[in-house]
Amino acid sequence: MGTGASKNPDSSSHGSEERDQAGGQLYVSLRMENYKLNGDIIPHVYGSVPLVGSWDSSKALSMEREYTFMWVLSFVVPPNHETLDFKFLLKPKYSSSPCIVEEGPNRQLTAGTLHGDGWSAMFKLSSDEVFEYRVLINVDRVSPFDLAASWRAYQENLQPSTVRGIPDISINSAAEAGPENGTSASLELDIEHYVVPAPATAAHSALAYAANMTETPRTLSRFGGMEVIVPELTTSSSASGMVESNSVGAFSSMLKQEGHRGLFVDRGVGSPRLVKSASAASFTADLKLYSEAKNSMPAAAGAVAAAAVADQMLGPKEDRHLAIVLVGLPARGKTFTAAKLTRYLRWLGHETKHFNVGKYRRLKHGVNQTADFFRSDNPEGLEARNEVAALAMEDMISWMQEGGQVGIFDATNSTRNRRSMLMKMAEGKCKIIFLETICNDRQIIERNIRLKVQQSPDYAEVPDFEAGYHDFKHRLENYEKVYEPVEEGSYIKMIDMVSGHGGQIQVDNISGYLPGRIVFFLVNTHLTPRPILLTRHGESRDNVRGRIGGDSVLSDTGELYAKKLANFVEKRLKNERAASIWTSTLQRTIITASPIVGFPKIQWRALEEINAGVCDGMTYEEIKKNMPEEYESRKKEKLRYRYPRGESYLDVIQRLEPVIIELERQRAPVVVVSHQAVLRALYAYFADRPLKEIPHIEIPLHTIIEIQMGVSGVQEKRYKLMD
Ligand SMILES: Nc1ncnc2c1ncn2[C@@H]1O[C@H](COP(=O)(O)OP(=O)(O)O)[C@@H](O)[C@H]1O
Numbered sequence: 255m256g257t258g259a260s261k262n263p264d265s266s267s268h269g270s271e272e273r274d275q276a277g278g279q280l281y282v283s284l285r286m287e288n289y290k291l292n293g294d295i296i297p298h299v300y301g302s303v304p305l306v307g308s309w310d311s312s313k314a315l316s317m318e319r320e321y322t323f324m325w326v327l328s329f330v331v332p333p334n335h336e337t338l339d340f341k342f343l344l345k346p347k348y349s350s351s352p353c354i355v356e357e358g359p360n361r362q363l364t365a366g367t368l369h370g371d372g373w374s375a376m377f378k379l380s381s382d383e384v385f386e387y388r389v390l391i392n393v394d395r396v397s398p399f400d401l402a403a404s405w406r407a408y409q410e411n412l413q414p415s416t417v418r419g420i421p422d423i424s425i426n427s428a429a430e431a432g433p434e435n436g437t438s439a440s441l442e443l444d445i446e447h448y449v450v451p452a453p454a455t456a457a458h459s460a461l462a463y464a465a466n467m468t469e470t471p472r473t474l475s476r477f478g479g480m481e482v483i484v485p486e487l488t489t490s491s492s493a494s495g496m497v498e499s500n501s502v503g504a505f506s507s508m509l510k511q512e513g514h515r516g517l518f519v520d521r522g523v524g525s526p527r528l529v530k531s532a533s534a535a536s537f538t539a540d541l542k543l544y545s546e547a548k549n550s551m552p553a554a555a556g557a558v559a560a561a562a563v564a565d566q567m568l569g570p571k572e573d574r575h576l577a578i579v580l581v582g583l584p585a586r587g588k589t590f591t592a593a594k595l596t597r598y599l600r601w602l603g604h605e606t607k608h609f610n611v612g613k614y615r616r617l618k619h620g621v622n623q624t625a626d627f628f629r630s631d632n633p634e635g636l637e638a639r640n641e642v643a644a645l646a647m648e649d650m651i652s653w654m655q656e657g658g659q660v661g662i663f664d665a666t667n668s669t670r671n672r673r674s675m676l677m678k679m680a681e682g683k684c685k686i687i688f689l690e691t692i693c694n695d696r697q698i699i700e701r702n703i704r705l706k707v708q709q710s711p712d713y714a715e716v717p718d719f720e721a722g723y724h725d726f727k728h729r730l731e732n733y734e735k736v737y738e739p740v741e742e743g744s745y746i747k748m749i750d751m752v753s754g755h756g757g758q759i760q761v762d763n764i765s766g767y768l769p770g771r772i773v774f775f776l777v778n779t780h781l782t783p784r785p786i787l788l789t790r791h792g793e794s795r796d797n798v799r800g801r802i803g804g805d806s807v808l809s810d811t812g813e814l815y816a817k818k819l820a821n822f823v824e825k826r827l828k829n830e831r832a833a834s835i836w837t838s839t840l841q842r843t844i845i846t847a848s849p850i851v852g853f854p855k856i857q858w859r860a861l862e863e864i865n866a867g868v869c870d871g872m873t874y875e876e877i878k879k880n881m882p883e884e885y886e887s888r889k890k891e892k893l894r895y896r897y898p899r900g901e902s903y904l905d906v907i908q909r910l911e912p913v914i915i916e917l918e919r920q921r922a923p924v925v926v927v928s929h930q931a932v933l934r935a936l937y938a939y940f941a942d943r944p945l946k947e948i949p950h951i952e953i954p955l956h957t958i959i960e961i962q963m964g965v966s967g968v969q970e971k972r973y974k975l976m977d
């Protein structure tokens with residue numbers, strides 16, 4: 255039986271031929287799921303080649319825990335690899351009891367095609383006790399670029415740059431490692447000992463259901479019968495460009511925060527200065543336009559700000575507001591995609607909100623709706639669903655009229671009728687782009703359904719997982735009966751984008767700066783689980799002297815961190831067949847990364863520290879004394895403050911956008927060794943922190959922030975290597 259890349263056994267020989275011709279590497283990802291077992295048993299893989307321990311169970315590769323119930327492992331083999339026989343085995347975490355090997359014949363990977371039972375693995379504990387794991391196996395072809403973009407570039411340009419004598423891209427092989435490189439046994443690390451708690455504001459979306467974090471109905475009173483009343487926001491613009499609420503009302507504790515957020519809309523104090531026009535008359539007209547525009551200008555620099563100014567001054571009024579309306583069957587990743595897009599657009603500086611109709615439905619009709627509620631021939635259900643969709647759309651449009659730029663409208667919207675209702679509501683008020691997520695991969699849909707039943711509040715009160723699972727399947731069938739793919743208006747279709755089999759994006763009738771950016775972002779995102787390790791360089795001599803900027807080397811403490819970091823990376827990535835190390839072009843990051851061996855290293859100018867302009871090399875005390883006005887301005891507005899002849903945090907965010915896109919695109923782990931301001935900005939993206947917090951986020955020296963990307967989003971873990 256075939257599975258993964260060889261889902262269709264008839265096409266397997268053809269598939270492997272294609273793979274050989276296309277080159278690249280085969281990326282094998284294995285997943286095991288068991289909802290009942292705890293974490294005291296660790297699944298492993300062992301097999302016929304040294305990569306998987308040559309049938310020696312003590313050398314079996316340990317799988318990594320993705321969630322409580324899911325274990326994963328990936329490795330890479332060349333397309334013309336020798337046949338690989340393997341099996342799963344279970345090892346107890348705390349005892350030395352023997353491991354248990356799965357029942358049945360070996361699994362076999364031949365020319366990228368898998369043979370063996372692709373769906374489950376059975377483990378016999380005793381004559382009457384059997385564990386069953388669900389197994390998901392995928393084999394994807396990935397280009398060498400995906401594995402190590404840098405390495406390919408290096409080979410193409412055999413003359414590396416000689417900037418400061420250090421090549422832009424380099425790799426030091428493991429053979430060079432020695433005590434002087436810090437890999438000596440004396441620096442051995444047990445990485446779990448270095449774990450420290452992440453802050454309360456850490457990246458944790460994998461633990462929280464994304465729909466819960468979306469907008470709450472502003473007028474819950476419309477839902478009658480509900481005990482929570484949120485005041486209608488009668489708004490008036492104040493001179494400072496803020497929106498204030500004049501009304502009062504009772505807030506539930508859950509809603510307080512949302513309500514509060516509605517009171518203050520950051521209108522972008524840092525809007526770019528416009529050049530005065532030649533004539534006084536046109537200057538006045540420009541100013542009027544500008545002051546109108548200023549009220550809905552994103553807090554951003556560079557391209558984002560330029561595009562916003564152009565749209566405000568020249569574009570049609572409804573184009574100033576964009577509604578991304580999700581379309582798709584349940585469990586196709588709509589909420590996931592909506593949340594991710596919201597995070598990205600907010601980080602870039604676009605005022606963006608995510609409206610989830612499911613949340614409105616749950617608040618109005620409760621969480622216990624069975625599949626029957628979603629039948630298309632249930633008129634009450636249909637009316638109730640349309641009603642909550644209309645309420646959410648109304649809220650979204652009202653928010654846009656108060657200055658919101660991008661609304662993300664998250665529901666199935668899977669019939670023409672529903673979409674036409676939304677288009678009518680949006681007429682003259684905002685531009686709609688449909689974003690349809692289509693998935694034809696049975697294994698992925700199956701996994702998604704299980705995840706949804708685990709996470710969705712709809713099933714929180716259903717104790718029996720199987721009962722929830724069947725109800726959700728039934729709900730899905732009800733939607734399938736009436737589903738009409740989008741063919742109208744402007745649309746983006748994401749088709750099989752996460753299966754790893756080279757899905758596609760189809761776009762129709764899309765133009766403009768922001769829609770273009772959105773398409774580009776979506777093309778580059780995927781769900782392959784991998785860690786991203788963020789760290790500042792080791793303490794530099796300038797850090798010791800309290801001088802900002804500069805390009806100094808490391809202090810002795812910094813040097814020790816570099817060695818510990820190399821040791822840590824070696825341990826943490828020991829099961830990874832590919833990874834890359836990214837640094838800035840400044841010495842302190844390059845030196846910090848230099849003891850790391852075996853992975854390609856890439857220098858990015860974009861990862862350089864915030865440019866302190868005329869203040870470069872000064873201490874904060876010196877700036878305060880010699881340039882008190884600059885010091886005060888920065889203190890007041892650290893996000894937008896631009897050092898004379900240098901940069902602001904908003905500038906840094908703009909130049910980091912290609913880094914974020916590349917981090918999203920990479921399938922292998924990445925270690926980013928960079929600087930305080932840069933890491934604040936990168937971290938804020940993953941942890942979904944608001945722009946205004948970025949300059950104040952703590953990024954301590956000698957600490958690794960591990961961001962785990964995966965099928966449920968982003969999770970964070972921290973390691974502090976030195977006291
Ligand atoms: N483009 C996609 N296609 C298929 N599955 C996806 C996609 N994007 C994300 N997923 C996966 O789908 C799971 C369920 O997604 P969710 O957003 O709750 O579905 P929906 O909102 O469509 O019901 C997510 O946890 C994620 O692992």
Ligand SMILES: O=P(O)(O)OC[C@H]1O[C@@](CO)(OP(=O)(O)O)[C@@H](O)[C@@H]1O
Pocket residue numbers: 790794796797801802803804863864866928929930931949
């Ligand atoms: O924005 P603030 O808080 O000043 O932090 C950024 C500063 O951090 C520093 C250290 O003070 O980074 P780095 O450790 O990379 O040298 C300065 O170079 C940089 O100007």
